Amino acid sequence: MLGMTANLPMTVPMDGMPDRITIYEVGPRDGLQNEKSVVPTEVKAEFVQRLVGAGLETVETTSFVPPSWIPQLSDAPDLLQQLADTGHGPKRPVLVPNERGLDNALAAGVGAIAIFGSATETFAQKNLNRSVAESVEMFTPVVRRAREAGLWVRAYVSMCFGDPWEGPVPVEQVVDVCARLMDLGCDQLSIGDTIGVGTVGHVAKLLESLDAQGIPASKTAVHFHDTYGQALSNTLTALRHGVTVVDASTGGLGGCPYARSATGNLATEDLVWACRGLGIETGVDLDALVGTSLWMAEQLGRPSPSAVVRALGGA
Template sequence: MTEHIKIVEVGPRDGLQNEKQFVDSAVKIELVDRLSAAGFANIEAASFVSPKWVPQMADGAHVMAGIARRPGTIYSVLVPNLRGFEGALAARADEIVIFGAASEAFSQRNINCSIAESIARFEPVAAAAKEAGLRLRGSISCALGCPYQGETPVAAVVDVAERLLRLGCDEIDVADTIGVGTAAQVGRVLRAVGQVADLGTRVSGHFHDTYGQALANILAALDCGVRIFHSSVAGLGGCPYAKGATGNVATEDVLYLLRGQGLDTGIDLDAVVDIGQWISERIGRPTSSRAGRALALKKAP
């Protein structure tokens, strides 16, 4: 049987949150619905953070109320605290996403506390999620590099992974937030994380394409045994630490790569190409996906 790879589509949340012009709620709802119909098993649909900090995500409750839920699909939301969790619970989220940095400098510069303190803040959120019977996912940002301190020590990534697992996380995201990682580095980090968590079932790769390394890094992660990856349709989502740089790796490119490797995702690539063209038109800029552009041109009359 063909080996299955799980793709977590992050476009509706991680992708759109950096858009400067507000994307209408109806467009966000349609984006999630189109992605559901294309076969994604897990979609990051919204976040429940303060609209003061992320105004693009202020309509999270409305989006979650408006989507047509596909049986078997996990709809995830990002939450920073108990207040956000309460909103996510009311919105019937299937999975709660919490986050911590592997870089002390990043943690101090962004939320004015240490890594340990930042994760301790999630203890009540994790406990509430478990009590409610929800899946819990923990994301490790700056796992391969930090805009303030450079390369992230492997031991720091493992430490955060262990802390998140102790909170009860079902899945751990190893995230290259600024896209500086290389294949050899990915191998070193993931093999170390694999000492504390099963790479095939509990660890995901979240790679940004700032330096054009995301697909190579995915191949390196596959070689290590990782079978869960994050991507964003049309490459939605810029990199806030590298002006004008590409952020999230494009879903179309990832699906094309995996298909070439003979791996199954259960996702309709042609449908995702159409979705990528559609959302790019809605936000007024071309797709960042090379495979998406090439396949769209082949389909054009």
């Protein structure tokens, strides 16, 4: 392998880009929930600790969904207990699907939660077993009680660009669902391209439409999957539109179970590389992150799909 240092990108800033972004790391939750095998709780805890150690401020840690839905994350209470002992400080949201999940999250002492809505009726039915309107109704007491308890609340909206059953999703429909969820009092919106079909013009249009409806880029995060190789391009477009919170998964872990593809979320390393080239601060130590991905790939028994991990890891 060539020396890493010689290959680091030259830093050349670009007009219209932010000075700093926050990476919202989703590997332990969005990544591991899509793994076939169940990762031991100890490995998950070490994964989260390594991510925090590499400089990631926000790490979505697990999910309080019923174990029958996602057995991969059924150890949520144990995992949080193990992590509580480590004394790490950064924000570690957990996903909660309903009031029961919120109860469990509150019992575990979390400080931040995320709810998970859908921009399409078909996915709402398949994922939440109810209509979009019914899911907003279900989330209403979850958000109200979470805020009363002082929690920070994020609203994911999935299928914002395309849906495997419905095809392309109209921008107005997405904006409508986003507005209804944000009206509940959420702190942050994350627009998800769950099946990775979005392209840069579509991203720009959705962000402009959200802004026109009173949801500014400063409240919006982006969540791209790399199914068709567009995740980083879409993310950089969002940054030029004022977004400063980006969802990414270390090593490119994850993937949508409804799209047959080897690729998952935008790889955190590929994003960090782009930001380093642009002089955008992320707070992340790239070497430590690549080391974490190589370690995790060993645990999972398969190589990371991240280009940066493959290149720097000498794979």
